[in-house]
Amino acid sequence: MEIALLGPLGARIGQSSVVPSAAKPRKVLALLGLDCGRPVSVSVLVDELWGDRPPRSAEATLHTYVKQLRRLIAHALDSDVPSWSVPEVAPLPAQAVGPRDVLRRVPGGYLLDVPAASTDAARFERLATAGRHALEAGMVAEGCALLVRALRLWRGPVLADVEPGFVLRSEVLRLDELRMAAFEERFDAELRLGRHRAVLGELASLASRFPLHETLHAQLILALHRCGRSWQALETFRTLHRTLVDEMGLEPSPRLQELHAAVLRGDPALESGGTSLPRPLAAR
Structure with missing residues (x-):
């Protein structure tokens, strides 16, 4: 079955x-x-x-x-x-x-x-967990491939044609959170592997769907900068900033503000393989 x-x-x-x-x-x-x-x-x-x-x-x-x-x-x-x-x-x-x-x-x-x-939900969780463990072990390419396989199992929202009650709703939320975590880890791995051009379109689409999601926006900003489109990276930050202030009354996190400042000054650390916030910046 x-x-x-x-x-x-x-x-x-x-x-x-x-x-x-x-x-x-x-x-x-x-x-x-x-x-x-x-x-x-x-x-x-x-x-x-x-x-x-x-x-x-x-x-x-x-x-x-x-x-x-x-x-x-x-x-x-x-x-x-x-x-x-x-x-x-x-x-x-x-x-x-x-x-x-x-x-x-x-x-x-x-x-x-x-x-x-x-x-498919159990297979997704198994593959995503294996991908995370591979990344933690330093096997970035292997972990990325496992996360890609996990995410390909999704055909749309969880139980898209079932109206959830209280019990199902909690499980839908849990799986949605696991999917978002897998996206974050997969894009992190892609950026570490220097594949910023390959994931740029997908990152832009997801950032548009989740206009308050800081991690996706940080990854998009870095990918745009590495593709020679720093002006778009800065505009992405400004758009997120306006959305956070207007809808939540919040400023972007210090982590995201630091990335913005690094793009403004053209910090060479952004060009090296790394995550959405390169470690040399995070350590300063």
Whole structure:
């Protein structure tokens, strides 16, 4: 079974989708998919579906949604022809011969009994963690490549076609933060490798989407300066400065102001391979 969470919700066995069309069963599948291999309690599922105002029939209705999912799983199992497009995704265990083996009732809740590696979210976290460890070990090119692979798994916002409740919303925020951290680390590595021209367009696009994000702007400023476009680097700083003051009443961080001053004076330290704030500047 393959489950896609980093974008529109997807779940399939072989070539057959098991994603229901109705909104609440989709939420149940999304929550179970995020916790593949781990039980999800009935109370958590009820909180996600109805918040703090569940109907009296909440548990019975939840079981109806589970039965709908099992019917989709049964149909997919009946028509399954092994065709695994992602090498890391393991097929269903040999003992999973029916829908109740895949979506199990366990004490206090339900469990989607498929490997965690069946989800793109789990693969993203594994690759991003490996990339971070490689960078920490000084293997910059290897770490950068792993982070690029991790980020390529994203097809859009987390669960883009599922309206999250309280429980899903917290997980969406967590994955979004992990994605942003991976972007920062990947661009940091690209700049250390001297690939400022290759990432300039992507950096500009992300900085536009996140107009208050200082790290992305610092990386964009450095990339522009290294590409011989210092005037644009300075304009990027001025735009960020205005946005921070107008919307937040804040000045840019000392780290960013130091980078701005270094661009103004044409500090040679900016030309060497380094991060969004070269270490020689940070040490002064």
